[in-house]
Amino acid sequence: MRELAALPSVMAHEASNPLTAARAGLQLAMEAVGRWTDVAADRRLELLDELGQVVEDIDRAITFLRAIQDRARGALARSERFDVVRVVRSCITLESRVLKDRRVSLELDAAVDTAYLQGDPNALYDMLVNLIRNAADASADRPAPVRIGVALVGQSLQLTVRDQGRGILAQDLDRVFEPGFTTKEFGQGSGMGLVVVHSVVRNMFGGSVAVDSTVGVGTTVTVTLPIPRQRGNEEERAPR
Structure with missing residues (x-):
């Protein structure tokens, strides 16, 4: 089966x-x-x-x-304990090459060196690819760096993807997670990117996604994920 x-x-x-x-x-x-x-x-x-x-x-x-x-x-989905910062760095390295010809650079703002989650690292990687490529698409008319942030906020891990693109109209913000809805020009978007992101974050990691945007200024997508208790070095080496 x-x-x-x-x-x-x-x-x-x-x-x-x-x-x-x-x-x-x-x-x-x-x-x-x-x-x-x-x-x-x-x-x-x-x-x-x-x-x-x-x-x-x-x-x-x-x-x-x-x-x-x-x-x-x-x-x-497999479930394992993995370092989120390592996954983010790997994703940024590969996506930087993909986006090189589009004059969109990726910059990492990591407030922590390591942070561990329980879940599927491939799912998190694919989710981040979706967010980065959305941000790059939004920046097509005004190439500017896309900034990816990683930080610990209380008992949660916060991932942010911030662009300086065209932005999203206020009346469209409530619809960005609807299947088939897209703010891109006709034929340029499937309307499934944020749907997939929302599904991965909620169903695989028990987290949430928020979108904040201003037309002409840019968009910030914030992914908040609950994290297990961070273990010290000794406990990290202890047999399981």
């Missing part, structure tokens, strides 16, 4: 791998087109626009497949 339940996640993973490779190939093709000198400038721009649309289509497909993986993981 467990193998059968895992099938959707496996299929989504296998489908996303060639799509990711295809996306990388398209980006190389776009760079090559941009260097052409024997083709009229307007034709080059037209080709780049068409290739860019294909890249966006692939991104939507990958986002949808990731949502399938996240939902499947809800039933199969």
